[in-house]
Amino acid sequence: MPEAKPRVGTLLVVVGPSGVGKDSLIAYARQRLASNLSILFVRRVITRPALAYAEDHDTCSPEAFAAARAAGTFAVTWEAHGLNYGVPRETCAHLERGGVAVLNGSRAALRKIRSAFGGSTTVVRITCDPDILAARLAARRRESPAEIEQRLRRAAMVADDIGDAIEIDNSGELVLAGDILVSTIRGIAKSIGGYGDFVPASTGQAVKADT
Numbered sequence: 001m002p003e004a005k006p007r008v009g010t011l012l013v014v015v016g017p018s019g020v021g022k023d024s025l026i027a028y029a030r031q032r033l034a035s036n037l038s039i040l041f042v043r044r045v046i047t048r049p050a051l052a053y054a055e056d057h058d059t060c061s062p063e064a065f066a067a068a069r070a071a072g073t074f075a076v077t078w079e080a081h082g083l084n085y086g087v088p089r090e091t092c093a094h095l096e097r098g099g100v101a102v103l104n105g106s107r108a109a110l111r112k113i114r115s116a117f118g119g120s121t122t123v124v125r126i127t128c129d130p131d132i133l134a135a136r137l138a139a140r141r142r143e144s145p146a147e148i149e150q151r152l153r154r155a156a157m158v159a160d161d162i163g164d165a166i167e168i169d170n171s172g173e174l175v176l177a178g179d180i181l182v183s184t185i186r187g188i189a190k191s192i193g194g195y196g197d198f199v200p201a202s203t204g205q206a207v208k209a210d211t
């Protein structure tokens with residue numbers, strides 16, 4: 001009898017500039033898909049305190065992060081804005097079982113992420129009308145008008161380097177783009193062989209994946 005081929009899942013990397021609503025969309029999708037064990041929403045490890053307005057993540061000191069990286073705890077790491085980001089290696093195990101892992105990614109780190117996860121990577125790019133994005137950034141009152149303009153120019157430049165990606169426009173109500181993201185994740189999960197027969201690590205027994 002021939003050996004069964006290993007099941008390969010999909011890493012869905014969600015990227016987009018600050019203010020586009022990426023964190024809110026991922027949180028919306030996480031809530032809608034919480035009962036689906038084949039879909040993992042990756043908790044990144046970041047060297048910053050947990051903040052109410054920021055994404056759900058695990059906090060780590062720079063020293064502890066360096067030690068964890070040296071120990072091989074992360075599948076991939078990157079640096080941005082003076083912070084270190086790490087993707088737990090357990091993400092690989094979920095993909096090997098044929099699941100979908102949703103990662104809050106970085107446009108600048110896409111090359112490293114694709115290199116680490118290979119052909120199992122799919123990118124979702126969250127976009128927004130430039131005028132609406134500028135208004136959202138201004139409403140946060142964290143940056144000057146000149147800094148916002150610079151951020152918008154940088155976002156346009158980085159977008160050209162993303163490559164193939166599924167694009168979701170979040171210029172309108174959150175629920176509209178949120179439902180599109182949910183449908184995208186569900187569609188990818190269904191396209192993977194063995195969907196509906198996912199084996200979570202905690203049980204070792206096949207379970208039906210909710211749709």
